[in-house]
Amino acid sequence: RKVKPTRIDLGDVTDKNVGQLRVLNRTVFPVSYGEKFYKSVVEDPTFLTKLAFYGGDALVGAVCARLEKKDGKTSLYIMTLGVLALYRDLGIGQKLVEFVCGSHDQFKDEKIEEVYLHVQEGNDALKFYSKFGFEECEKVENYYQKIQPATAIVLRKKLD
Ligand code: ACO
Secondary structure, eight states: OOSOGGGEEEEOOOTTTHHHHHHHHHHHOSSOOOHHHHHHHHHOTTEEEEEEEETTTEEEEEEEEEEEEETTEEEEEEEEEEEOGGGTTSSHHHHHHHHHHSOOGGGTTOOOOEEEEEEETTOTHHHHHHTTTOEEEEEETTOOSSSSSOOEEEEEEEOO
16 A cells, blocks of 8 residues: 555545546546536435545545345446546545445445446456455446447445
């Protein structure tokens, strides 16, 4: 590790800093998210977002997830989890993934069975997620419309 983890703080998204989150996501992901997404990030109670700050105030990473109920099952779906390239390998991604897999006041009345996400085939993030007990479950051809490869892998982790 290059820095002590005490220099990384997790914080909440607000209407004041959501613009910074948009810039971060635009930098980190090949897929872009629109105005509606960021409005939901701030206002929708099913959205779960956490920001990672380095040295007190620089936004360097974030995770956006959402509560989903499908086929009688309650899950958390990770939409985005990213860290700026210069700040990778410092344990920030780990903090964000552990946050999502932990318990949340906002969903205290829910029984969340699993956390899942899509990852582009060939993305090194597959190795990152496998460290935290996520398993490769399905392959979805033509999942991505604007990037190649278009194939996604669904990763799942059961929560207890
Ligand atoms: N290849 C192999 N192992 C990795 C990689 C990698 N590319 N990245 C991290 N790891 C391992 C680390 O070595 C570390 O293991 P260790 O504890 O044994 O040393 C562990 O995973 C945790 O690493 P962190 O430092 O916490 O991860 P980091 O802050 O670098 O973030 C992330 C990892 C989020 C994948 C980052 O590389 C990133 O933002 N990538 C670009 C965006 C992306 O692809 N995000 C995921 C797409 S899927 C989605 O968002 C739904």
